[in-house]
Amino acid sequence: MNNFSDNITKLNSINRRMFIIAAAKVIIFGGIISRMFFLQVKQNDKYLTLSDKNRIREWKLAPVRGDFVDFFGNTIAGNFEAYELHVIPEEIEDFRYTIYRIKDLLNLSDDYFKKIVKKKNEIKPWETLVVSNNLSWEEFSKINNHLYDLNGVKPVISISREYPYKELFTHVIGYVSRANEDDISSNKTIKEKFVPELKIGKIGLEKTFEEKLIGTNSIERYEVNAYGRRINQLAFQKGDKGETIQLTIDTKIQEFTNQLLFEKAGSICVMDIYTGAIIAMNSSPSFDPNLFVFGINNEDWQLIRNNPMKPLVNKTLSGNYSPGSTIKPIVALSALENGIITPDFTVQCKGHKNPLELYGQTYHCWKKEGHGFVNLREGMKQSCDTYFYEVARRLGVDRLSETAKKFGLGKKVFKELFNNEKNGLVPNTEWKKNALGQSWVLGETIITGIGQGFIQTTPIQLCLMTAQIANGGYKIYPKLVANDNTQYEDKFIPLYKKSKNIKIIQDSMFSSTNEIRGTSYRSRIDDPKYQFAGKTGTAQVKRITAEERELDLKTSEIPYEQRDHALYVAFGPYKNPRYALSIVIEHGGSGGSVAAPLANKLFKMIVDRHEIRKSFETKKYMNI
C-alpha cells in the first residue's frame, strides 16, 4: 500500500516535470523557427548576395589599346597578335619533364628558366603560369608541333602594342611598357583597369592620352569554389577598344626627315603656319619603342643610354639651344616695332681687326673681313653680327624679350601635351635679378642680339616663331592631334603693331636665302613653287678664345662636343607661304652649310605633298 502510494506520487512528479519540459520544448522550437524565419525569409536577400559573392568571381582581361594613326589614317601605333605560352601546372602530369622540354624547344636561358620555376611555386596549381609572352612565329609553331607531348601547355594568341614604323615616331607618341607600382598608384584609371601584364604609356602622347587610349576591360564571370578554382563560366562581357587618335603628321615627310637626320643628332619640325598642324616632328637619334613593350633587356638599354648622341632626349621639345642668328628676325622686328631703327639704319662692320669694344670687352662679327656699311636688309641677308650688336644695344633686352615672348619663345608650345617639353629661356633684367640676384649688364644685351648668352629656345619654339612671322604676324596654336578643335580666344590676334614691319622681316629673310651673298644662298630653290625664305643660325657651344679665332678651324678639326650647333628656320613657298620649319643639327657646324641644305631637300617634298593632303581632306569631307 505504501509502495503503491509512493508510486502514484512518483508518477505525479514525473508527469508534472515532463509537462514543464514539454512547455520549454515548444518555446525553444519556436525560437529555432523564428531564427530560421529571420535568416531565411527576412534576411534572405542579404545572405543570397553573400552567397553569390562567395561563388561568383570576375576576371578582368587586358583592355585593347586604341591606335595612333597619321594624317592619312595609317596606323603608326597599333596592336598585333602576340604569341604567348601559358602553362597550368595542375593540368600537367610531370611538371619537371614538361618544363625542361619547353626549355629545350625555346632555348630558354638558365636565369629565365629559374625565374619561371620560382614563379610556378608562388602561384596556385590551377592558376596560369605565363612562360613567355612574346614568342616568335617560329617558336610558336615549334611549340604547336610538339603539343602532343606537352599536355597542359597552352599556346595563346593575345593582343599587344606594336609600332610598325619603329623609331620613326618614338619622340612623338612615346611607348608603352608594363605598368609598375608608381603608375598604378598615381593614375586612377590605370588602377581601375589594371591586370597583370597591362601595358601603359610611359612617355609622350601614349602617356598623355592614357585615359582615352586604354579602353575598357573585358570581364569574364566565373563560378568558383571555396579554393578559388573556376568551376564554370557564367558570362563574358566584351570591353571596348580605346579611342583611336589621329595625328596631323604626314608619315612620308616624317620618314624623309628621318633620312635627313640620319646619323646626326638634331631635330626637324614642320608646321602649317595657319592651322598650326605639325606635319613632321622628328628628333634624332631615336630608338625602337618596340624594345620597351615587353621590357627592354639590359644590353639594348645600355646601348641606348650610353649613346653620346642621347637618343632618349627629345631634342625638339626638351633640347634647349642658343638660337644663334635665327633670333635676328625677332631682334630686327622688335627694333622696328619699337621705332628704334628704320630699315635704312646703317652700321659699319669693320671685321676682326676693329671689333666693337664696350667696357673693355670686344664683340666680333663672324666674318673676318667685315661687312662694311650694312642696313637692315643687308644685315639680315649676311647675318652681320656687328649690325645686330648695335641694334640690340639700342633696343635693350626688355623690349626684345617682350617681342620674343609674344612670338612664342620662352614658354611651352604644347602646354600639357608633353611632360618632357622644356620652357626655354628668354632673359630680361627682371629675370636676372630674380634668378641670379645680379643686375643686367649691357654686354649681355649685345650677345642676346645674336642669340647667345642666356637665351635658350627649343626647336619647336623656333618653328612656331617662324610660322608666326610667315603668316603675317598672327598668333597660332600648334597641334598634333587632328581633331583637336580646342578654341583659343586669342587665336589669330595680330602680334605686330604695324604689319609693314612683318613684311620687312619676311623680305629680309627672303634675301638671306635667295639673293647673292645671303647666308643660305646656296640652298635656295629658284622655282617659285618651292621658293622659301629662311634664316641661318650657328650657335656657339663655348666661348671662342682669341687664339681659336686666329686659327679659324674647320668644323671637322674641332672635337665633337665643342662644335657649333647648326640651325635653320624657314618658311615657304615665299609667294604664298603655307609651311614653316626649323632645323637644328647638334654640333653640326655652321647653319648655312649644314642645316640650310636640308631645308632645300625638304621643301620640295613638303610642297608636293601639300596637294596630296589637300585632296585627301576634301575626299574625306565628300564622303560625309
Add this chain to the structure above:
Amino acid sequence: MYIHNRFENKTQFIQKLKELDYVLLFCILILGIVSVATMYSTDGGEVKFYTQSHLIKFIIFSSLMLVMAFFNIRLWFSLSYFAYFVLVLMLIWTINFGITVSGSQRWMNLYFINIQPSELMKIAIILCLAKYFHRMRLENVNSFYSVIISLIIIFIPMSLVIIQPDLGTSILISISGIIVLWFVGLNHKYFFYSFLISIVSFPFIISFLKPYQKLRILTFLDPDRDPLGAGYQIIQSKIAVGSGGILGKGFLKGTQSYLEFLPEKHTDFIFTLFSEEFGFVGSLFLLLLYAIIIYRIILIGSISRSYFAKIFCYSFGSAIFVYITINMFMVLGMLPIVGSPLPIMSYGGSSMLATMIGFGIVLSAKIHNQQSIA
C-alpha cells in the same frame, strides 16, 4: 506441448507486431530517407562513399532497432548497469589505445568497425540512472547518498570524454544525465543553484578552456572578427541557411555546399546544407519530423507501466530534443561551435547506433508497456 509453445510464440509475435508504434517507425524511416538524400547531395549528386556508408548504416541499425523492439523491456533493464560499466571500460581503453583523429582520441578500433564509445554513453547513462532510480522512493531521491552516487555516475564518463578531448559530447552526456535527475524528482533548488553557480563560475571555467575553445566563444560573440579563420564556419553556415530562402535553392543545387564553402557539411553542419537546398519550408518539415518523433517517444513513456521505461522514454525524448536544439543553435549562430551531431541526419555510425538503440528500447517499451518491472 512443443507445438503449443510454438503456436503461443507465434501468436505472441503477431501480437507484438501489432503493438509496434508505426507512426514512430514511419517518421524514423522518412528521416532516414531524408538523411540519405542529403548525404547524396553532399557527395555532389553522386552515390559515393558517404551516401553508401550512411545508407548501409541506416539499414543495419534500423534492423537492430526492430530486433531490439521485440525483446522484453526487462532485458534492457537488467543490462543497464552492465552496459554502463562496459562503456566506461571502453572509454578508458579509448583514452589509452584509441585512434586519434584531428587531435582527439575518440575512436576505438573493434577490428571490423571503428566506434565512438562516448556516443553510446549518451544512451547508457540514461539507462544506468533510470535503473538506479527505478526502485528508489521519492523521498530518498534527494538524500545526500543518492545525489552523490548519481553525480558520480555522471561525472565518470563526462571526465573520461573531456580528456579525449571532446567537450561537445561530454556536455551532451552530462546533460542526458541531468535530464534523468530532473525527471526522477531531484529538488528544483539543486537545478536552480547549480545553474546559478555555473553562470557565476563561467569566467572561471573559461580560463580552463583550450585556446581554440576560447576562440570559438569569441568568434560566436563576433563572427566577423576573423571571417577567414575562426569565424569562417559560422559565417558560411549562416550564408548557406540564409540564402536558402523560403523554398530553397533546390535539391543538389546548394552552391555553398557543392562549391565547398561549407565546412563539416557531412556531420555537424548537415542541417545548413539541407536548409540551403530546401529552404524555410524544408527546415520546418524536418523540425516537424523531429517534433513528432519526440512526441511519440514521450507518449510511449506516458503509457508505460514501469517506472524504468517511463524515465527512459521521457529522458531519451528530451535528450534527443537537446541534441537537436544544440546542433541547430550552433549552426544558426546562436551558440558557440561545439561538436554535436544532428541525430540520424549527421554522418557518423556511433551517433546513429546510439540513437537507434534508444529508439529500439523505446519501441520495446511500447510493445511491453503493460510489463511491470519488479
